[in-house]
Amino acid sequence: MLMQRDELAGCVPWILDQDGNRTEGLDDDRRLSEVQEGLQRHPRVRARIGAVDPQQVRQTLGVLHEADYLEALEQAPAEEAVLIGKLAEPGLLPDTPVCAQAFAAAREGVATSIAAAMSILEGARFSYALCRPPGHHAGPAWLGGYCYLNNAAAAAHTLATAAGEHGTSSPIAILDVDLHYPNGTAGIVARSREMTLHSLHGSTGANLPWERVAPRSEREHLVSFRNVPGSAEYLAHLERAVAEIRREASAVVLSLGYDTIAADPHGGWSFDPAIFADVGRLLAGCELPVCVVQEGGYALGALAQCSHAFVSGLLNGG
Ligand SMILES: [Zn+2]
Numbered sequence: 001m002l003m004q005r006d007e008l009a010g011c012v013p014w015i016l017d018q019d020g021n022r023t024e025g026l027d028d029d030r031r032l033s034e035v036q037e038g039l040q041r042h043p044r045v046r047a048r049i050g051a052v053d054p055q056q057v058r059q060t061l062g063v064l065h066e067a068d069y070l071e072a073l074e075q076a077p078a079e080e081a082v083l084i085g086k087l088a089e090p091g092l093l094p095d096t097p098v099c100a101q102a103f104a105a106a107r108e109g110v111a112t113s114i115a116a117a118m119s120i121l122e123g124a125r126f127s128y129a130l131c132r133p134p135g136h137h138a139g140p141a142w143l144g145g146y147c148y149l150n151n152a153a154a155a156a157h158t159l160a161t162a163a164g165e166h167g168t169s170s171p172i173a174i175l176d177v178d179l180h181y182p183n184g185t186a187g188i189v190a191r192s193r194e195m196t197l198h199s200l201h202g203s204t205g206a207n208l209p210w211e212r213v214a215p216r217s218e219r220e221h222l223v224s225f226r227n228v229p230g231s232a233e234y235l236a237h238l239e240r241a242v243a244e245i246r247r248e249a250s251a252v253v254l255s256l257g258y259d260t261i262a263a264d265p266h267g268g269w270s271f272d273p274a275i276f277a278d279v280g281r282l283l284a285g286c287e288l289p290v291c292v293v294q295e296g297g298y299a300l301g302a303l304a305q306c307s308h309a310f311v312s313g314l315l316n317g318g
Pocket of ligand 1 (some may be wrong): 178179180257259295296
């Protein structure tokens with residue numbers, strides 16, 4: 001488990017809901033403390049700080065995000081979080097405010113994700129980037145849904161670069177099991193032949209203006225549940241995605257959101273935290289290295305249960 005430095009500094013105090021009203025921001029360091037507690041209850045989990053060379057973070061961000069976008073974030077105001085319309089995905093209204101502290105935290109999140117990928121390159125079968133803010137809504141030139149920089153794509157790029165240096169041509173698969181459609185990761189994967197994306201998510205009509213989304217490239221594979229799925233139906237789809245990844249990829253980056261459980265304030269599904277034991281077991285069964293990157297999950301009272309179930313399934317099944 002790779003822990004993030006200085007995560008507390010960059011909490012945004014509010015976010016806009018679907019009706020455009022300001023609502024309390026729920027992405028703060030307490031989430032990571034709860035997830036950490038659940039992970040560390042497992043005797044085989046080891047924790048360290050995920051520090052990497054800032055130059056490597058800058059280089060990685062320069063590959064994933066457009067230069068103008070990164071420059072706009074660097075100029076974010078220090079005093080107050082503000083909405084900047086041009087930083088939303090085209091067709092979407094801005095919902096996530098920007099400030100210097102939030103950008104600093106997002107950069108630390110990317111550093112933690114790169115460190116987790118490097119731990120796989122050093123020989124670990126599994127690693128877990130305990131990072132925030134989440135990243136999967138951050139695209140090449142847009143932010144949204146608490147996300148500024150794409151942590152999962154940073155981990156995948158780190159793994160793909162090393163694989164390329166060793167002459168491996170198989171892509172790195174990003175498997176996204178957060179409740180929400182990863183529009184940012186999809187935008188980045190559409191531009192990168194080194195990654196594929198498999199996503200299981202709730203109907204986008206509930207939180208995006210698009211009732212259905214089409215894959216942006218042949219490397220994007222979507223399972224969109226129009227109704228709230230039961231756990232058996234969901235796990236059957238997940239098993240198929242994992243089997244496909246096992247055939248095509250050399251490693252998996254798991255964009256892991258815990259917002260599919262009944263208690264989640266940004267959710268709407270009804271899973272029990274125990275489902276993450278099955279998610280972990282399925283990932284262990286794919287026999288590829290798995291680099292986990294933390295996405296959403298906001299039910300503070302249930303996050304430790306979720307992460308403990310996940311890591312138990314992963315480590316006991318692998
Ligand atoms: Zn989510």
